[in-house]
Amino acid sequence: MCKFYGAKLIIFFILAQKYIHITMNLSDYLKFDSMKTYGMRLRMVQELKEHMAHERFAYNIKAIEIMQFLPRHLFLNENGLERWVYMLNSVNIDEYQTMSHPSTVLKQTTLLDVSSQDRVLEIGTGSGYQAAVLSHLAKEVYTLERHYNLYFKSRDLFKQLQINNVFSFYGDGFEGLPQFQYFDKIIVTCGAPNLPQSLFDQLKIGGIMVIPIDKENEGQCMYKITKISQTELTYKAYGNFAFVPMLQGVEKSDVYFNSNKNNIT
Numbered sequence: 001m002c003k004f005y006g007a008k009l010i011i012f013f014i015l016a017q018k019y020i021h022i023t024m025n026l027s028d029y030l031k032f033d034s035m036k037t038y039g040m041r042l043r044m045v046q047e048l049k050e051h052m053a054h055e056r057f058a059y060n061i062k063a064i065e066i067m068q069f070l071p072r073h074l075f076l077n078e079n080g081l082e083r084w085v086y087m088l089n090s091v092n093i094d095e096y097q098t099m100s101h102p103s104t105v106l107k108q109t110t111l112l113d114v115s116s117q118d119r120v121l122e123i124g125t126g127s128g129y130q131a132a133v134l135s136h137l138a139k140e141v142y143t144l145e146r147h148y149n150l151y152f153k154s155r156d157l158f159k160q161l162q163i164n165n166v167f168s169f170y171g172d173g174f175e176g177l178p179q180f181q182y183f184d185k186i187i188v189t190c191g192a193p194n195l196p197q198s199l200f201d202q203l204k205i206g207g208i209m210v211i212p213i214d215k216e217n218e219g220q221c222m223y224k225i226t227k228i229s230q231t232e233l234t235y236k237a238y239g240n241f242a243f244v245p246m247l248q249g250v251e252k253s254d255v256y257f258n259s260n261k262n263n264i265t
């Protein structure tokens, strides 16, 4: 009898590993910290809470808890910039791109309204920080980046952090990932010239897209779009933001592309 239950338990765990993506507990991230980085992050989170209260923005409590544990400094490739990465700032990463400001990450995550069964598509992996935050809220995160170098580094970092429900892709966000449609949620983390039709098509009916769209000569405005039918949507605007632009096509980033050609998945 006992043996029978034992065998059942083993089969359960084998199946669970195959079908359930087990991500680290938040407290497991502490092993990547020094007292200094942990202290700086606690202070950043405190300042972030004050900032959001000042803006009267009702943020997602779970998202800020994730940000409290996630080692944001690892998403930078240069040591010594910890002080910057834990300030309320956007930070430069490779390829003249940026890791979003903590308040932008928190706002976009909140607006996306992610639930634990959601399949999310992110356009603009960049450092991978936003995707890592989402990995603890969603079932799966598909993230797409047009710079090979950034795609490759962030994919490596997800592995190192044992974040195994984020799937990285190198390609053009204007095309999205039709082979994995439909997505419950889509988040765009670069400034789009307009609402890309292909992304709207890949969103489920009832799904939500959070996207900054260029306004003529006025920076970008954040929109939360809800798809109500194949051709209809409702939207709400959430103020001005400053993102790097969403650009057409892909960049090969020669150094990484040549040395790691065989690793493209």
Ligand code: SAH
Residues within 6 Å of the ligand: 097, 098, 099, 100, 123, 124, 125, 126, 127, 128, 129, 130, 131, 144, 145, 146, 147, 150, 171, 172, 173, 174, 189, 190, 244, 245, 246, 247, 248, 249
């Ligand atoms: N979510 C990122 C923010 C990175 S900045 C983070 O947390 O760090 C925006 C990113 O969008 C840049 O890395 C840029 O290369 C990428 N990007 C711009 N246009 C794109 C496109 N058409 N397809 C995919 N990625 C794009």
